[in-house]
Amino acid sequence: MKARLALTLAMASLWHRKKVLALVCLTLTLSVSLLLGIQYLRTEVKQSFTSTISGTDLIVGARSGQLNLLLYTVFHIGDATNNIRWSTYQSLKEDSRLEWLIPISLGDSYRGNRVVATDENFLQHFRYGRDLPLELAEGHWFEGVFDVVLGAGVARSLAHQVGEQIVLSHGGGRTSFSNHEDTPFTVTGVLAPTGTPVDQAVYIGLDGMEAMHVGWESGVAIPGRTLTREQAEDRDFTPDAITAAFVGIERQVLTFRIQREINQFAGEPLSAILPGVALSELWRLMGQFERALLGITGFVVITSLIGLIAVLLTLQAQRAHEIAVLRATGASPALIASLYILECVALALAACVLALIIGMAGLSLASPWLLANYGLQISLRPLTATEWALLAAVPVAAFMVALIPAFGTWRQSRRLGFGEAADQ
Amino acid sequence: MTSKTDSTNNSSRSTETAIEVSGLGFSWDPVQAPLSFPDIALKRGDHLFLHGPSGSGKSTFLSLLAGMLRPDTGSVRLLDTDIHHLGPGARDQFRADHMGVIFQQFNLVPYLSTRANVTLPCGLSELRKKRTEPTVADEAERLLAALSIPEDHWQRKVTRLSIGQQQRIAAARALIGAPGLILADEPTSALDADNRDRFLELLLNLAHRHNTSVLFVSHDQSLARHFGNQLELRGDRT
Numbered sequence: 335m336k337a338r339l340a341l342t343l344a345m346a347s348l349w350h351r352k353k354v355l356a357l358v359c360l361t362l363t364l365s366v367s368l369l370l371g372i373q374y375l376r377t378e379v380k381q382s383f384t385s386t387i388s389g390t391d392l393i394v395g396a397r398s399g400q401l402n403l404l405l406y407t408v409f410h411i412g413d414a415t416n417n418i419r420w421s422t423y424q425s426l427k428e429d430s431r432l433e434w435l436i437p438i439s440l441g442d443s444y445r446g447n448r449v450v451a452t453d454e455n456f457l458q459h460f461r462y463g464r465d466l467p468l469e470l471a472e473g474h475w476f477e478g479v480f481d482v483v484l485g486a487g488v489a490r491s492l493a494h495q496v497g498e499q500i501v502l503s504h505g506g507g508r509t510s511f512s513n514h515e516d517t518p519f520t521v522t523g524v525l526a527p528t529g530t531p532v533d534q535a536v537y538i539g540l541d542g543m544e545a546m547h548v549g550w551e552s553g554v555a556i557p558g559r560t561l562t563r564e565q566a567e568d569r570d571f572t573p574d575a576i577t578a579a580f581v582g583i584e585r586q587v588l589t590f591r592i593q594r595e596i597n598q599f600a601g602e603p604l605s606a607i608l609p610g611v612a613l614s615e616l617w618r619l620m621g622q623f624e625r626a627l628l629g630i631t632g633f634v635v636i637t638s639l640i641g642l643i644a645v646l647l648t649l650q651a652q653r654a655h656e657i658a659v660l661r662a663t664g665a666s667p668a669l670i671a672s673l674y675i676l677e678c679v680a681l682a683l684a685a686c687v688l689a690l691i692i693g694m695a696g697l698s699l700a701s702p703w704l705l706a707n708y709g710l711q712i713s714l715r716p717l718t719a720t721e722w723a724l725l726a727a728v729p730v731a732a733f734m735v736a737l738i739p740a741f742g743t744w745r746q747s748r749r750l751g752f753g754e755a756a757d758q
Numbered sequence: 759m760t761s762k763t764d765s766t767n768n769s770s771r772s773t774e775t776a777i778e779v780s781g782l783g784f785s786w787d788p789v790q791a792p793l794s795f796p797d798i799a800l801k802r803g804d805h806l807f808l809h810g811p812s813g814s815g816k817s818t819f820l821s822l823l824a825g826m827l828r829p830d831t832g833s834v835r836l837l838d839t840d841i842h843h844l845g846p847g848a849r850d851q852f853r854a855d856h857m858g859v860i861f862q863q864f865n866l867v868p869y870l871s872t873r874a875n876v877t878l879p880c881g882l883s884e885l886r887k888k889r890t891e892p893t894v895a896d897e898a899e900r901l902l903a904a905l906s907i908p909e910d911h912w913q914r915k916v917t918r919l920s921i922g923q924q925q926r927i928a929a930a931r932a933l934i935g936a937p938g939l940i941l942a943d944e945p946t947s948a949l950d951a952d953n954r955d956r957f958l959e960l961l962l963n964l965a966h967r968h969n970t971s972v973l974f975v976s977h978d979q980s981l982a983r984h985f986g987n988q989l990e991l992r993g994d995r996t
Contacts, residue, residue, distance in 0.1 A: 339881035342874075343867070348870030655864035662861070662941075664822060664854025664882045664930075666847060748846070750860070751821035752941065 340669055343660075344676035351649060357690070358642050359681050365638040366728055367696070369631045373721050374693065376624050378712045383617060385499045386530045387580075387609050389461030390436075391589050394418070394426065394596055395578035397603035404612040407438055407578045409531050410448040414440060422601050426463035431588055434459045436580040439543050439573065442514075444502050447488045448535045449467035451543035451576075459582055462530045472496050473523030473754035476538060479545050479566050487533035496521050502536070502546065504554075517546040518672040541571035581606070582583065635728065642681065643735045646674060650739055657743065661750050671744035675736045682732030686725055774802040774838060776939050776971035777823070781832035784818055792830050794994055795819050800987060802837070802938060805962060805972040807982045810991035816975050819991060820943055824857065825849035825972070826845035837938040858932025858940040858970070860961075862947050865928035866916040873898050873912045876930045879937070886935025895935075901930040905960055922953045928959050934966035943975050958984050 335717060348355060360512045387408050396416030405411040427435055436459055439451035450456075457468055457475050473496040476483050483501075484494055494500065499518040519538060527533055550561030561569075583589050584626045589608070596606035657670055701712050717725070777800040785792035793815045800806050810816040819935040821827040823834055825841040826849075834841050837856055841849055858879070866875045876898040880887040890897035902912060905926040911919060916927060924944055932940045942961070958974075962984060965972045974985065982988050 336882065339878075342881070343870075348875070433822055461972070491979075500915075536962045656867050656869075658861070659865060660878075661826070662853070662859040663849050663879055664852075666850045750826060751817060752824040752826050752943070754817065754821070 340672050345523045348677050355676040358645050359685055361638045361641055362685035363688040366685050367692045370689055370693050372628055372631050373724055382529055384613050385463040385655050387462055388465055390580045390604045390609050391583040392581040392593055393609055394581055394604055394606045397605050400607040400612045403607050414577045417527050417577055419575050420573055423576055432581055433584040434582040437576045439540055440577045442502050442504055444536045449502050450535045451538050451540045462528050469526040470523045471526040476522055479542050480519045481522040481561055483523040483537040484521055485533040485535045486524050486527035488536055494521055505552050512554055514546040540573050540661055544571035574647045594631050639731055639735050643738055648741050651684050657747055658754055662752055667744045667747040670747050671740040678732045678736030682729040686728050776800045776802045778835040782829050783831040784822055784829050785939055789916055796989055800971055803969045805985050806987040807985035808975045808989050808991055809979055811977050820941055855885045856938045858937045860928045860932050860942040860945040862944040866924055868917050870929055872911050872916055875916055875927055878931055879932040881936055889935045897934055901933055905930050921948045933964050937970055939971055940972045
């Protein structure tokens with residue numbers, strides 16, 4: 335019965351001071367939303383990141399560090415140290431233990447997006463996320479020499495349609511001064527969005543890569559030496575070299591042995607890396623920052639809880655008469671102290687509920703924007719146990735900080751005489 | 759200190775004692791001689807006027823009676839219970855069950871409505887809740903009506919009401935659930951003469967109906983005529 339009275343009193347008291355407390359509650363709500371949001375995005379981004387590539391057992395490139403190889407083949411960041419000879423690729427292809435190979439040839443760009451020269455194996459064997467295959471949203475995979483397939487992000491941001499002609503640029507970088515103007519490519523297809531770097535690249539055939547570089551041997555186009563589309567049709571464009579290859583292994587127990595063999599390949603120096611290992615190493619590097627971010631957010635919540643206590647302590651001065659009345663009417667010091675705890679925890683709970691609503695609304699509004707601008711596919715999902723625990727920690731922390739004014743009031747009201755208001 | 763307790767008042771309907779105080783002494787400062795208080799024997803249902811100018815130890819005496827301070831010497835028996843033999847929790851509960859209180863001012867919990875202020879003791883005491891008839895809300899409304907609080911004020915915040923109305927609401931809170939004793943500490947000092955007499959009349963009539971004793975403390979000797987029993991507090995040190 336007294337618990338009910340305490341609850342009624344606490345709620346009435348909160349409502350009575352709603353103007354001041356609404357502001358405090360807002361501060362707390364925002365900080366809890368921030369905490370929850372960061373934890374949520376952390377999980378989502380990690381999920382999205384570590385599933386950038388899946389199903390590929392080895393990535394083979396010229397001798398270099400595993401992070402570098404991963405960055406330029408999968409994330410399109412940085413440049414290759416060297417190429418792999420075509421003959422080496424051919425000998426790998428003959429290895430019966432390798433189920434499939436995706437050749438990758440890099441070096442050009444299209445308005446800041448990488449041009450990836452590959453073949454039909456890319457569409458067939460490349461996997462991302464939970465073993466998801468690539469799909470074409472529109473059109474078909476490239477067939478002709480001057481066909482190009484666009485990643486979803488490129489197609490959306492540049493508003494390209496199937497059938498349009500585009501001119502690729504020589505070299506990387508967002509602005510290039512030398513364009514392959516003689517050899518425009520025709521868009522034949524657009525890939526469905528994946529939320530991975532695949533969206534931010536354009537795909538052509540290895541022969542297309544060769545064809546557009548005829549006459550570019552010196553690094554710039556020599557007039558008269560470049561090909562026209564018509565001239566290119568019946569020529570053979572077997573490349574001399576490729577940049578890297580994604581490898582699928584038939585029996586995965588052999589992965590380490592094959593990796594060692596490739597690393598010790600006699601023909602030229604090669605590196606074979608396990609993409610999963612490289613990805614988690616890369617994440618560990620970035621994980622420091624996101625943990626620091628979460629830590630900072632934790633402090634933001636603690637700061638707003640301290641703000642809440644400061645306000646409660648200020649309000650305590652106004653409550654002296656009310657406490658005198660409650661004491662004289664027979665309320666125990668514990669009951670009066672419990673009012674502070676109930677009020678504080680109720681505010682924290684309200685802040686948590688509001689933060690959940692704000693978070694859900696914010697996420698459903700922001701997720702199309704995140705996908706469009708950052709290629710991040712973040713969807714609404716039920717909270718994980720960690721996130722619930724983080725959320726539950728807020729009322730628990732509120733309970734603990736509420737003990738400060740509660741204990742003060744308890745001690746004070748024990749010594750209170752009849753009709754006496756506690757002096758501040 | 760003189761005791762003029764007059765027990766011949768015939769309004770008592772029970773032989774129970776409401777207040778029995780003997781040899782009460784209390785000292786705030788162990789170096790000073792303790793304050794001594796008069797002995798009281800008040801029958802259940804009788805009212806007592808306690809005249810005390812400021813500095814006579816009124817507040818200390820009321821705190822001792824209410825069980826909120828512990829005396830150095832002597833005993834306080836209320837409704838045949840020695841309240842200083844009870845533990846702190848039991849003393850609080852005793853107050854909730856058997857005592858109504860009215861202060862000089864700031865009597866009400868500011869964030870509760872008029873009715874919620876009146877029913878407050880019933881939330882703290884099962885005994886007083888049971889004594890209301892037929893329900894807590896009905897009794898609160900009956901008391902408010904008897905104390906002439908207009909019906910449209912019942913659900914209002916108490917902070918918007920006049921001092922006179924606030925004091926009458928405090929009286930209703932003290933009376934609800936028919937406690938054995940009401941401690942009233944200068945409840946009329948903020949009221950004008952008309953309001954003062956009306957307030958006292960209503961309070962004493964309703965208390966009489968519930969067989970509740972009223973211990974009324976005031977520095978205003980002119981109010982003594984409403985009471986059968988009178989006592990002077992002088993704040994003597996022994």
